[in-house]
Amino acid sequence: MKPGALLCMFAVAAVAAGRARGEPLESEPVEPSAWDERDVDRLGWWVPDFVEVQTGGYVGLVAGGFGYAIFDHVLELSLAYGYTPAFVAGRGTHVLAWEGAVRPFDVRIGPTRLVPIYAGAGGLYALGGDFFVNEPDRYQNSDYYDPTALHWTLHVGVELGFLPSPDSFVERHSAYAELRTIDVLFEALVTNGREIDLHEAVAAGLGYRLAF
Amino acid sequence: MRRVLPAIVAAAGQLGCLTATPFGSAVADEDRDTIAKNLARLLEAGPVAPPFTFVALGDTHSELDDLADTVAILGSSRGDARFVVHTGDLTDNGLLVEFEWAKERLDRLPMPYLTSLGNHDALSRGDRIYGAMFGPYDYSFVYGGVKFVFFDSNTLEHEGEAPRREWLSAELGRLDGATRAIAVTHQPVNDPDDVEGGDTDVFYRDLARDHDVALFVHGHIADFAVVPFEDGLRASTSTFEGGHYTIVTVLDDGLAFERCAFDRCAIVSPPYGPVPHDTPIP
Numbered sequence: 176m177k178p179g180a181l182l183c184m185f186a187v188a189a190v191a192a193g194r195a196r197g198e199p200l201e202s203e204p205v206e207p208s209a210w211d212e213r214d215v216d217r218l219g220w221w222v223p224d225f226v227e228v229q230t231g232g233y234v235g236l237v238a239g240g241f242g243y244a245i246f247d248h249v250l251e252l253s254l255a256y257g258y259t260p261a262f263v264a265g266r267g268t269h270v271l272a273w274e275g276a277v278r279p280f281d282v283r284i285g286p287t288r289l290v291p292i293y294a295g296a297g298g299l300y301a302l303g304g305d306f307f308v309n310e311p312d313r314y315q316n317s318d319y320y321d322p323t324a325l326h327w328t329l330h331v332g333v334e335l336g337f338l339p340s341p342d343s344f345v346e347r348h349s350a351y352a353e354l355r356t357i358d359v360l361f362e363a364l365v366t367n368g369r370e371i372d373l374h375e376a377v378a379a380g381l382g383y384r385l386a387f
Numbered sequence: 388m389r390r391v392l393p394a395i396v397a398a399a400g401q402l403g404c405l406t407a408t409p410f411g412s413a414v415a416d417e418d419r420d421t422i423a424k425n426l427a428r429l430l431e432a433g434p435v436a437p438p439f440t441f442v443a444l445g446d447t448h449s450e451l452d453d454l455a456d457t458v459a460i461l462g463s464s465r466g467d468a469r470f471v472v473h474t475g476d477l478t479d480n481g482l483l484v485e486f487e488w489a490k491e492r493l494d495r496l497p498m499p500y501l502t503s504l505g506n507h508d509a510l511s512r513g514d515r516i517y518g519a520m521f522g523p524y525d526y527s528f529v530y531g532g533v534k535f536v537f538f539d540s541n542t543l544e545h546e547g548e549a550p551r552r553e554w555l556s557a558e559l560g561r562l563d564g565a566t567r568a569i570a571v572t573h574q575p576v577n578d579p580d581d582v583e584g585g586d587t588d589v590f591y592r593d594l595a596r597d598h599d600v601a602l603f604v605h606g607h608i609a610d611f612a613v614v615p616f617e618d619g620l621r622a623s624t625s626t627f628e629g630g631h632y633t634i635v636t637v638l639d640d641g642l643a644f645e646r647c648a649f650d651r652c653a654i655v656s657p658p659y660g661p662v663p664h665d666t667p668i669p
Contacts, residue, residue, distance in 0.1 A: 230405060231405030231406060232405075232406075234408075235408060257408070259408040264408050264411035264412065268411060299409075314543060362449065363451065363488070370452050370492070378405065379406075
């Protein structure tokens with residue numbers, strides 16, 4: 176079979192599949208919406224797909240950030256800034272947190288969208304003079320310590336979203352809950368099977384995402 | 388509002404879930420001033436005279452299973468020990484939760500314990516946490532005719548502040564009715580971590596030569612040793628991994644040592660070592 180014929184058959188099959196899913200033909204100018212697709216880049220790919228606020232989860236008493244949905248929102252990347260005031264942390268604490276999360280599937284029932292589980296990894300960067308990435312010059316053995324300002328993280332979460340009408344600027348309102356651990360605590364959990372329980376090595380975070 | 392908000396946050400914390408940050412340094416009231424509390428317990432028991440025994444261990448870091456096992460063994464079979472000294476490095480990263488984990492295990496000891504600041508304890512906000520949870524970096528007391536002097540030797544972490552040379556010289560020069568001194572610290576006094584061109588090792592040698600220091604107990608290095616140091620002795624407790632600790636018995640006219648790993652102990656006579664910490668105990 177000629178390559179051109181193969182391509183033609185593939186195109187026909189794709190159109191037929193689109194019709195079967197109720198997707199519009201190219202000739203029908205309908206704006207995509209979150210009701211049809213998990214990730215809609217109406218504002219351009221460079222515009223963040225969501226903003227979020229969170230409390231807990233080692234990121235801060237109050238944290239805010241933004242992120243991108245990639246591969247039809249199977250992958251999510253985000254960056255957040257978190258602050259914990261002195262009356263909680265003993266000293267005002269500023270943190271940058273970045274993470275990637277895989278969201279393999281979701282469940283849609285009417286205007287609600289449930290992501291029953293997502294999981295990911297990321298990092299925390301503690302700002303301020305109490306922490307370092309590179310050891311101060313007075314350390315002649317420059318790799319004696321791991322960076323105290325940088326820590327890797329692991330997390331799992333669940334998200335429950337509400338989809339406004341298809342013509343709304345807002346694609347989705349979501350509440351989410353996460354459990355996060357950081358390197359120091361995870362390693363302690365792994366190496367101290369009897370003395371450290373899971374709940375001692377993770378922190379819960381609660382948040383809200385606004386997707387657009 | 389200024390009271391309500393912290394109360395709400397504290398309530399959330401009681402649920403054990405919404406930990407805002409791992410980098411905090413707010414020590415709970417019940418966890419504060421551990422050295423003062425334990426010292427009061429020790430001294431309230433009344434005067435003692437040699438012979439008496441204490442346990443030295445250090446560098447427990449995140450070895451919490453081993454620490455819990457060792458604490459259980461000391462509680463059940465070494466009840467003759469009057470107190471335990473921890474030569475520092477209770478943590479790896481100086482995080483609050485690490486201090487809490489270490490303290491929770493050490494609190495299970497039936498005898499009082501006293502601590503020295505380790506270099507890892509001074510990382511992040513660890514020195515601030517240590518100060519609130521345990522107490523001063525430098526302190527002394529007289530027990531059983533011996534003056535015990537605990538001091539901060541982390542010159543790199545506390546550049547220009549550790550060791551406090553004048554304080555240390557004064558404390559060891561004034562025995563307060565004791566007949567000899569035992570100094571407890573983290574860094575090895577024969578070869579401490581130091582800034583480039585530093586002379587801290589020379590200071591320690593002069594200190595040992597000029598004062599009646601029967602023993603320096605320290606941690607930080609992996610090897611175990613009980614060896615001469617100027618006119619006295621130096622005992623390196625070695626790394627803790629594998630439940631290693633040292634039992635020191637203060638005699639009328641000297642000191643006796645046992646090298647232990649969990650429940651196995653062997654008498655060692657100085658000079659002994661340095662030997663790697665995993666050298667089998669007969």
